[in-house]
Amino acid sequence: MLQPLLHDLVSTVMAPASALSDADGQIRPAGVQGLFYADRRVLSQARLFVDGREPESVGHAPAGAGRDRFVSLARWLGDRTADPTVRLDRLRELSPYGMIEQVAITSTASSPVTATVTVELSCDFAAIDAVKSGRPGTPVPATPVGEGRLSWGSDTTHVTVTGHDAQALVEGSDGPACLRWEVSLPPRGRVTLRWELTAEDPAAVVVTPTASLEWSPPRVTADDRRITRLLDQSLEDLRSLRLAEPGAPGDTFLGAGAPWFLTLFGRDSIWAARMLLPLGTRLAAGTLRVLARRQGTRLDPDTGEAPGKIMHELRREAFDLAGQKGRLPAVYYGTIDATPLWISLLHDAWRWGMPPSEVEELLPHLRAALGWLADHADPDGDGFIEYVDSSGRGLANQGWKDSGDSVRFHDGRQAEPPIALAEVQGYAHQAALHGAALLDAFGLPGAARWREYAAALAERFRDAFWVDGPQGRFPALALDRDKRPVNALTSNIGHLLGTGLLSQEESARVAELLASPAMAEGFGLRTMSSREGGFSPLSYHCGSVWPHDTAIVIAALAREGFGEQAATLAEGLLAAAESFGYRLPELYAGDARDQVGRPVAYPAACRPQAWSAAAAIAIAHAALGLYPDVPAGRARLRPLSGAPLGALTVAGMRVAGAEVEVSVDHDGGAAVTGLPSDLHLEEAVSPSSRRP
Structure with a gap:
């Protein structure tokens, strides 16, 4: 079939x-x-x-x-x-x-x-x-x-x-x-x-939320009308994807996408909530609480559950994997990245102004998640976070690229598990630092241990993952079961930016590769370089373009100061959005723009998809560059240099509950109004774009 x-x-x-x-x-x-x-x-x-x-x-x-x-x-x-x-x-x-x-x-x-x-x-x-x-x-x-x-x-x-x-x-x-x-x-x-x-349907495991909409639609003025149209459609789609559990209808999360994934997905729901933080913390808070209630408490190889682990997928009953020999249990924990991403969502929501009392309620779950990172995420003790489906019936790959053939060497061969993905090491490094910051802020012990963990992980990563290729040195996609670097150039390395795992020079090298034609000549960021043996424009994870993946990298590039590269990828997504009626699908083909003129649809892609719709907010936020740290009493304003997306104003962003307006003019000059009075604006200029 x-x-x-x-x-x-x-x-x-x-x-x-x-x-x-x-x-x-x-x-x-x-x-x-x-x-x-x-x-x-x-x-x-x-x-x-x-x-x-x-x-x-x-x-x-x-x-x-x-x-x-x-x-x-x-x-x-x-x-x-x-x-x-x-x-x-x-x-x-x-x-x-x-x-x-x-x-x-x-x-x-x-x-x-x-x-x-x-x-x-x-x-x-x-x-x-x-x-x-x-x-x-x-x-x-x-x-x-x-x-x-x-x-x-x-x-x-x-x-x-x-x-x-x-x-x-x-x-x-x-x-x-x-x-x-x-x-x-x-x-x-x-x-x-x-x-x-x-x-x-009394057996349904998801229902419509009873809470009011968690964000107020922002008021947007832009030179580039594609931005406003994409935001308008994306916010309508996000509104239609809101869900809750029957036992807690007031805690909202976003279903991953229609029709296949209209339910709770740990990784997808977390990333979507994280990208929506500039519009308020209520969605993030609901997502955090829903996942915390289902946090793992025991070891179960059939479901992938482990103490402290954040779940992957919720269904009403066991779910057959189409085209694969597998059947996922109704509550499935086969994800390697949802747990560190949960920690970082809690940290980021706290910095955007999530009430301290709500953060404090989740601190036991934070400590449990850190416990999973320490005790269960590295089963062979080599110092890297890795996965293997020990049940034989679950997902063979458990990062965001979870298709069975997504982890390939440069020559196209598939890697054998256990697999240690590059981006997951970045997530773990960032989660350790974020966890340490939260432990310190709320007077809990253990922060020093997690800072030491992060520093050691960065050194191990530098020694084990960096490889030489036709375009010079770059981080490998993964390590395979024999600890060999899986030496394909992929979009995964873009997720390392901003996690603190890379040095400044290493970040510049990654930015250069991400903006190269082999990765960026399509409508966004290809999941795999066109020079790799496993590349195919219509492969699910080996050459296609995923809007959320591109948006995550755009946000990281912008925050790290690589504005030119961020703008290149953003332009690709905006061009794709225009072709798709401003409803970005789950993914589309990674053909070169000069070959096809407009993006080719991936025929089985979900539309709408939560993290694809949330990409619109990520693009606008990257262009404006407002980064608050409410607990520290400060905020930074660092827009893309030279306003490559044109003049842009967004009114209705939320910082600690206050309505904030941020604008960038045609020359890249930025201004913000409405910040809470106890926040100090540290920087209100547009820095020069860093060039690799």
Whole structure:
């Protein structure tokens, strides 16, 4: 079975619901199309007919968070002229409990129009992993339950469809059910038909949050209109991806992406919350608490759990890996990087002004996470953080590039586990320093130990990871089971910037490589250099471009002072955003820009994707360069030199709860207003860009 493709479908999302249809709005019984609710397909068909014929599509457009509009024509109705006179506007809106559709039929004909409108409906309750694997579902018979009402039921889920002023029909046990309306329009008349679906699923492990939106949409003025459009669409998408657990609906996190990953993912949810810190700390706080409640407490090789470890993925039941021999347990801990990233999210949220009382509540979990780093992250004792799937049923690779073939040598050979990834050593180094800062600030012992740990890790990394290649020295992607450097040049090394693991000279070398044509001639940062034996533009992790990966590197380059390189990568993402209607997908192909003109879609990529949407905030923040340290009573202002993205003003950023406005003019001069009075602005000039 092949995984169904997504790139040409329209995705409408309001978590935990998501709908995927063809561009004409029809949900057809094929592939991944359908309405999903908490990892179940609760509607596998919703096809609209007028007099037994499908209307002709002329366009579609997003209409806000969780809403899409589809426009079509019934050209066989109305006046016999060149211009169409009967139009259908189909507005799809997802709610926390299902979906509502309104079909407005408008006639500009000079004579009355009559028609029979039907919506054919099917439900198969297919699990999301079965759909992802390409396995077809089995339709469940519908039951009429009153005037204009239909229902379907499974062992855990109940679905009800109501057609207002409609007739509900069920023809046979195998065929679709339908809603039917008889429509009569006077000359230049209009009528609106409405139907809605409600899903009840007490077994769902994720629900819609009860908390108000965790951020206020910023007010943005930019010379480059792509920035404002990308931010507008991204914030709408992020709003639609908000989730909570049933037992704690007030703690919000972001589901990773629709349709495959609309649930809690440790790494993804952490990175998205971290990139959104310039808009406030509430999302970060909710994400930290949710993951802390599921922090590991015991050793379990089947789930990958270990004391202090932060989980990877939450599902309602075990999840089959599409195209791989594996089955993940419902609560799975197979991630090597979520735990150090959790520590750094706590630290960064504290510096952006997360209330000390909220930080203090999480300090026992901080100490447990540091305990995992000390006792369980380095099973062979070589001083590096590494992973291996000892169960034989989990993820073979457990960094963010978690596909089975992502760790390759320069000649294309795959590395054998245990694997010690380069960027994970950077995360661990940064987490040790961040943990030490938090321990000191809250009067807890152990900070000196973690600073010593970081210093020793940096020396070991310098000795073991740096290799020679065609473009000179660079950090290897990883160490394999024999402690050999996996000598491919990849985007992973960009995550080392800003972690403190590299010297200034080493950072300059990494920045130079990241901006080289082999890495940056596409629409963003390639995951692997085009000179590597394993490179393919349409490989999931070996040559494609991931917006979140590029954004993480942009942010690190900007903070380290490599503004020219950051601007080059940002321009690539902005160009890609324009091609994708400002909804950046999970990933896209890594073809060179001068070869394709516009980015080629990766056909199975999720859209929207939380950390791809959050990349918009990371780009704007990198351009502005405001870095607060609320506990220390200071803030730095360090925008990109020369304003390479043009003049930009963002009002509505949040520092310690205060609304802040930051602006950069055409010459790169920066200003900030609204900082809390107890923060001292240390720097308000644009430094010269560092050149490797």
